[in-house]
Amino acid sequence: MKILGIESAALVASVAIIDENVTIAEYTTNFKKTHSETLLPMLDEIVKITGISLSELSAIAVSGGPGSFTGLRIGAASAKGLGLSLDLPLIHVPTLDAMALNIYSSDALIVPIMDARRNQVYTGIYKNDTKLEVKVPSMAVSVDELFEILKETDAKEKAGRAIFLGDGVPVFREYIDKNLEISHDFAPANLNRQRASNIAMLGMEMLKSGNIISADDMRPEYLRKSQAERERDVDKTDADL
């Protein structure tokens, strides 16, 4: 059962094809070039190299958010177009859940942080000793709010340690070192960003539990309204007061 994984929620563009228990191919880039220009050519490259036909796929797993609004839509449009043309189901994999798979066999709390601008991070709290456990699902919060939630979770889980990863790390590393009382580490360069094999792997599990969505219905989970809607909400609240 082969699954295609697509990841373009942030600066990383990544595609992977996995089978049961094996990653057949993965192509990941992390530099400033628009995903619109790279994502499908990268897929074409691994298809050509492996000789796998798209018709062999059972499903397409896509990094569903949160993340860059545009990045998420490029991934979603690619997955929806492939799903529609190949008549395949989609699997909407939470971006942060898949990131947490970078850390394995650890009793630490895993805390992926993505820079969400406006002084916030997209984050969640996980454990992955042998099986991924979602302790706090995806949210958009300030780093200080994250610290509070992390403290509560740490007290409950008695983990005593947290591992941070993601593109929020370079932005907030100093702040975390200075202000977080919990013992913590930062994942090394080979484990600190999104990758499509994680999306595909989590997608495989979700597929087996029937957690699929049609290509028509798939839409990203932004965790945030558009700026115009937020401003309008503020205006409405002001008016209500």
Add this chain to the structure above:
Amino acid sequence: MKKNNIKILAIESSCDETAAAVVEDGRKVLSNIISSQIDLHTIYGGVVPEIASRKHIENINFVIRDALKEANVTFDDIDAVAVTYGPGLVGALLVGVGEAKALAYGLKKPLIGVHHIKGHVFANLIEHENLMPPFVCLIVSGGHTEIAIVKDYNDFEIVATTRDDAAGEAFDKVARSVGLGYPGGPKIDKAAKLGNPFAIEFPKARVNDSKYDFSFSGVKSAVLNYQNKANMTGEKINVNDLAASFQRAVVEVLVEHTVTVAKDYNIKNVAMAGGVASNTALRSLMEEKCSEEGLKLHFPSPVYCTDNAAMIGVAAYYEYLNGNFKDLTLNAVPNLEL
């Protein structure tokens, strides 16, 4: 490669309409599905790019399925996938471009990138079987004001452009300012019918140093000044008169320049394209002047004037015949030039 019975699936998402169509041989529209978001944007007084992009991704597969269904075809019958890749809102364009590329790749069909404005120009071919190049086309929309000479199906020369706002943009701004709301074009058109176009003399939308170019900022500012002055003196504005007078100042110049271009280049066929081309005052004055000058005027039905994918399918056919295909690196180009 076959040249007849070419069926193109076309996708358009450059602004606030999610659209898909199936067009055969560049003239025959087998389906033309448009999912408009106008109600969503009206409360914001204009198109909100992020909201438009979100709606596109939600709607796009349904719109494509509907287009296939209405055309009574399946993906197997499609010869190529075409998509608008600019100009337009980048986030909105990216949805269509991403979808079209993935479809073309999944189906192993050629991919065609279409210039949105070229689509608008080619919309004229849908209902006018005998219209073919060369012809002069006035392109007027919320984002564009241009006069193009269509020398051949794939050979356009832009001879006039706006120095500032697009005509449709000026309509939107004036409509908003006098409280007519969004979208400005149809609202002004409607109000103007009840007003006197000669009530107020606004500056014409021309520039001094060019025979063909346009400028709408002057007339727009004059309207806003007129309104401010009236507000300060407590004078009541006749909105219908103001709409009619503003519309005349814009429309007269659009018509005059288009007719001048046709005469200067000795071209007998004139066409109009874009959302503002359905403005009734523009249509009637253009008809009047063209018939005075012995020119033949064409314009699309309103459904083909506003954004739609059928026009993209028409334009794509000529790219198809030229073998002008795109690869998977195709990107959205928000300020794509003709």
